[in-house]
Amino acid sequence: MLFHVTHTHDYNTCMAHDDSRKTKFSQTISKADDSNVKVHGVYADPPGHQIFIVVETDTMEQLVKFLDPIIDYGDYDIRPVLDFETAVKYLTNTPE
């Protein structure tokens, strides 16, 4: 199952100039396999203090385990998503 994770912090809790937190965040991403999570992509909006992660995993428990090391680095908005091709396949245009 695919999830779109939006991480948000603010300028008070920004890790951009904090090497320790920045390293821990990066290590968490690179160790995703340990939680049976596959990372499809990571994108950043540094001035907006947001990081967007697309991950694939079977359970919410695995996702929580994956995020545990950085769970207190900000807020996480997690949404289940489909790739567009799959979404189109499941969306039918049934006449009324």
Ligand SMILES: [Zn+2]
């Ligand atoms: Zn920031």
